[in-house]
Amino acid sequence: MSLAARHLETHGIPTVIMGCAKDIVEHCGVPRFVFSDFPLGNSAGKPFDVESQRTTLGLVLSLLEHAFAPRTTVQSPLRWSDDAPWKGTYLTLRELSPGELARRKEEFAEHKATAKTKRDAS
Amino acid sequence: MSTTTGVAAPESTTFAADVDVPIPYMQRTRDYYAALGYAPYRWAHFADAPFASLRTPLAKARVGLVSTAAPFQPDAGDQGPGAAYNAAAKFYQVYSMPTDVVPDVRISHVGYDRVNTKAEDLNGYFPLLRLREAVASGRVGELASRFHGLPTNRSHRVTTQTDCPELLRRCQEDELDAVVLVPS
Numbered sequence: 627m628s629l630a631a632r633h634l635e636t637h638g639i640p641t642v643i644m645g646c647a648k649d650i651v652e653h654c655g656v657p658r659f660v661f662s663d664f665p666l667g668n669s670a671g672k673p674f675d676v677e678s679q680r681t682t683l684g685l686v687l688s689l690l691e692h693a694f695a696p697r698t699t700v701q702s703p704l705r706w707s708d709d710a711p712w713k714g715t716y717l718t719l720r721e722l723s724p725g726e727l728a729r730r731k732e733e734f735a736e737h738k739a740t741a742k743t744k745r746d747a748s
Numbered sequence: 749m750s751t752t753t754g755v756a757a758p759e760s761t762t763f764a765a766d767v768d769v770p771i772p773y774m775q776r777t778r779d780y781y782a783a784l785g786y787a788p789y790r791w792a793h794f795a796d797a798p799f800a801s802l803r804t805p806l807a808k809a810r811v812g813l814v815s816t817a818a819p820f821q822p823d824a825g826d827q828g829p830g831a832a833y834n835a836a837a838k839f840y841q842v843y844s845m846p847t848d849v850v851p852d853v854r855i856s857h858v859g860y861d862r863v864n865t866k867a868e869d870l871n872g873y874f875p876l877l878r879l880r881e882a883v884a885s886g887r888v889g890e891l892a893s894r895f896h897g898l899p900t901n902r903s904h905r906v907t908t909q910t911d912c913p914e915l916l917r918r919c920q921e922d923e924l925d926a927v928v929l930v931p932s
Binding site for chain 1: 765768771772776801802816840861864865866871878
């Protein structure tokens with residue numbers, strides 16, 4: 627998605643990304659980015675929380691109007707929860723036994739094969 | 749003069765926990781897939797970034813929406829809230845759908861955080877209704893009559909040489925003044 631933002635912007639269309647993976651988007655380098663420090667999958671705000679979604683889109687629209695240079699990131703002030711333990715669970719290797727790692731390796735290979743089949747057919 | 753680089757917080761100050769920072773997804777992903785025996789993925793990275801100023805006041809602007817969510821595919825297995833990662837639900841070509849109806853688009857085909865969230869509410873990853881509100885309130889001029897879906901292809905070559913030009917073509921066809929892109 628960051629590559630798409632760059633491509634559109636290069637051709638004169640102002641863009642803004644709303645997302646939850648700060649390091650990945652900033653590593654690519656995009657014109658404008660509203661970062662929500664939420665679990666991946668909630669780029670547009672908290673589920674079933676209309677105010678959270680409105681606030682997030684409000685930041686997006688303001689950023690479109692006011693950014694004056696590329697690589698401008700605005701971090702949403704909204705919090706997913708009062709504490710941070712949820713940040714320690716995504717793709718962590720802690721507590722994974724060798725057997726579980728082997729299972730996940732096999733599963734990942736299956737995912738890749740499924741995706742390849744679908745991609746080749748499309 | 750102090751020789752320490754850290755400074756003790758005054759007792760009246762409550763700092764956030766040191767771990768309460770944005771998740772280092774690239775490092776986590778590198779470590780995880782290395783443990784599974786895979787070569788490291790290389791993320792797109794540039795030293796510079798383009799910039800185009802908004803040329804139309806937002807209240808008169810036509811805004812487009814781009815999403816990585818996938819149209820529901822009845823024959824592609826579980827795509828519901830909390831579904832396991834579903835590679836069969838992926839898509840590989842840019843698509844467009846009208847914005848005057850709420851589409852059934854899902855994110856079971858991407859690696860969202862299934863421990864802490866379940867993708868139960870479309871509006872958490874697809875801000876169509878909130879954009880419509882912004883139009884209704886006059887904050888935004890208009891919403892494009894269609895949104896665009898961008899494949900989550902791991903090939904930078906396909907993304908840059910095929911998908912990005914196709915997306916640009918459609919956005920230019922829509923005569924958009926600005927685009928909101930929402931990765932899921």
